Amino acid sequence: MGVPSLVQKQHADEHRIKAFVSFLFLCIVLLVAFSHVYFNQQLAQHSYFDSVRFLKENRSVHISDEHGGTQLKAWLGIPLPENSKSYKCRPRDLTNNETDAVCFEWIDQARLQVTVQETEHLRCYEIHWQSLSSSFAPLDCFDASESVWFGGGLTTEGMKWPLNKLNIPLSPFVTGQGNDVKWGSILKRRFFSSTGAAIVVDENVPLWLEFKDDKLCVESRSGYPYNTESLPVLNYSICTGPDAPTTIRLLADNGLWDGVRKDEMEVIRELLQDPVWRFDLISASGNLVESLRNFTNRILSVEWTSPGYLMLTRPWEAFVGDLEFDTSQFDDLEAAFEIIHRKGFKIAVGTSPYFSTFSQSYEEGLIESNRSFWLSQPPRDDGPLVPSLVSKDDDNSLVVLDPTYLPAAKWFSKKLSNLKKKYTVDAVVLDLGTTESLPKHFQLEVDTVDPSKLTTYFLKAVRSTLPTVLATSSAIEMPKLPTFVITPKAAPTWDGLQTTLPSVLTLSILGYPFIICPPVGGNVSPGESTASKELYIRWLEFNTFLPVIQYKILPFDYDDETMEIAEKLATLRKTLVMPIIRKIADESVLSAAPIIRPIWFLDSEDPECFSDETNDQFLIGDKILVAPILTPETFERDIYLPRGVWKDGMDGSLRKGGRWLNGYKVNLRQIPYFIRMPDGTRL
Structure with missing residues (x-):
């Protein structure tokens, strides 16, 4: 090899060495940079409780499940600037002297305290935000992009299941009917994730809630519609369990039985066993007493029906709140009620705490110069309390009872008791309205932050002397039994039918197991067309599997085929469905x-x-799976059977679970349902 070749080879070796050294230097720089970033992240990130990581820079929280996966991700104190400086709280600032609490304070802005409570299968992190400035409203958000969320209650802009399908801007979490409030008439401050996490907000928080862009956000904000002007406080719990059903069960109210008498249990069983027959007086014509007699006679004209509760809805008074039947419309009503009772029916009348200013009751409620029974405007310069006027159901001159004023509550209860005795009425159904039918500003004898809580006070007032309140239209907690909750009206359309199942499922997991759904075929208003035959039959098939079945339009109003289907479904409900529902x-x-x-x-x-494909199926307990037909002209559908062995209710065959039944055929006379067989059943 010549000298030039040796020189060229030497230069090549030098280049390779330089390149290697440069690469090695670059790797060291990147490693140092990564270590620096990672080290600083670890400095900012702390593990204050088992399974919880907290990044102080942006106040993000990661809660892990038992397998190390993310069970919940949250961002706390959204209004605080990122990287804002926090300090440990002084011992005297800790709530309830919680010495083991984790507590941070952002000077002149807010204070955050976190404690933990544990049981065998449930861990709850108690979050307590205290605003220290009128410009700071605590706002926390939770990631919903990788999990499915349920709960909250009914909504006014199309009932959806799950919550991920909603797009609700930040708005007050109070009962409403679709004007300014996005939530409906039955609520509960609980939200459940498919991962087994739950958010439970304290009842005294002036809660605003948002669900959009894959985030659930809760905020505490003083002022209308809440009755508080103090610096906002946000108290809630993040609870985690091994799975969603376990978390729901462990957070459920296990005290519904407390104080329930034997006769009240009978009311529950009667509502489950026999239909509710709804007679809307506003839709009736001619002689109302004669119409009522004919209605009950038609019900008993066929063998498969049975008398149950006959529900009389308003208007049955001359003026709303008279709490006395209008004698000009009802001739010899006491005798008619006696005959109806002999037929086996029980009678329930609809009433409410709203009173017309033209009613005799309104005058009775003006008992003193400076105090009345009615919700009143805040006084000016120590002047008298002036009743606030409201509008509801096209009546623009109403006042509302103050249920927190004991004399008013006793008076209302006594009026209903007198009605019950005079006409042998068996129960009442309460239309309690929502916060949107209350005055914007009013004064209560007993202050309450959330105006929705008036529903609880109303129920308590009525039940003090009239135990049988059959149902209530509005609630923020499950009423004392035997009172059921009754869901809002549903239009006699396919959309009306499709909103029923999301409502039932939502209320069920929130702790409202005893529900009365809209009548078969929907709520038909005067002048409105009734449901088509197909819609009515599909609605009847669906309602057959619900806890309570309610009729307003009778099957007799259609044709012989509808009657035959109704008889077959009544037999199915009596022999298969009801024994399971009762249990x-x-x-x-x-x-x-x-x-x-x-x-x-x-x-x-x-x-x-x-x-999403299984959201229109449901279970009765863990025994029957139902896959109803909820769309027009549909004669086949896909059905998913969970694990186990299932008996096909239509043909009696056994089917293995954990798989789809695609293109399952069904005619107008059929509803797909499957009975879960005991473990170990062989195909």
């Missing part, structure tokens, strides 16, 4: 466990059970 209902009295359940209650580890 589960007895369990629900003790534990508030849902009677109607989403299919993921049976297998929360199966992702198919949480999919």
